[in-house]
Amino acid sequence: xxxxxxxxxYPGQVYSFELGVEIEEMEVLSDPVAFTDVTVRGEFxxxxxxxxxxGEITSTVTSRCxxxxxxxxxxxxxxxxxxxxxxxxxxxxDLYSFEGSKADLTDAVRDALLLELPYRxxxxxxxxxLCPRCGVxxxxxxCTCQEGxxxxxxxxxxxxxxxxxxxx
Numbered sequence: 815x816x817x818x819x820x821x822x823x824y825p826g827q828v829y830s831f832e833l834g835v836e837i838e839e840m841e842v843l844s845d846p847v848a849f850t851d852v853t854v855r856g857e858f859x860x861x862x863x864x865x866x867x868x869g870e871i872t873s874t875v876t877s878r879c880x881x882x883x884x885x886x887x888x889x890x891x892x893x894x895x896x897x898x899x900x901x902x903x904x905x906x907x908d909l910y911s912f913e914g915s916k917a918d919l920t921d922a923v924r925d926a927l928l929l930e931l932p933y934r935x936x937x938x939x940x941x942x943x944l945c946p947r948c949g950v951x952x953x954x955x956x957c958t959c960q961e962g963x964x965x966x967x968x969x970x971x972x973x974x975x976x977x978x979x980x981x982x
Contacts, residue, residue, distance in 0.1 A: 816867070818898070819915035821860030828859045831869075835923045842931065848876045849927055854894065854919060865898045865912065871923055880934040881943035882951050892930040896922035 816833055832855045839848040856869015871892040879886050896919075898912045910922050942952035950957040
């Protein structure tokens, strides 16, 4: 919680802050995502019944590799520029609420961090992934289940149709 009482008493005056924020683990596109060591450094100022908060967020994000499902830990930085008000305007979805003289930055920080997540997490650029037949992590070893065997998948029937020049 950030104490914004001075910003409300003295509009226009800029105040610096540094604050740690706790964000619960969540699922993003069916993958677990955990943010740790979340710190916000920035400044805030008041304007009537609103408070503007700007800053830089640093964090460590943990998820799993999209190919081999091993844990992936990455540093993450995000910029935050959020508006807080006592009364929420239903027409303004970018406005966060606060009560009394304390602003809870959790939602604004989480939203900023989510926007900075990579498209997909990879343990390394050359990750080999899992064997589609037996599930062995191909980064750790090899498997023999595919040697000399034709790989079957849900599209095997389509492959047979195309090879036999059958009409679809």
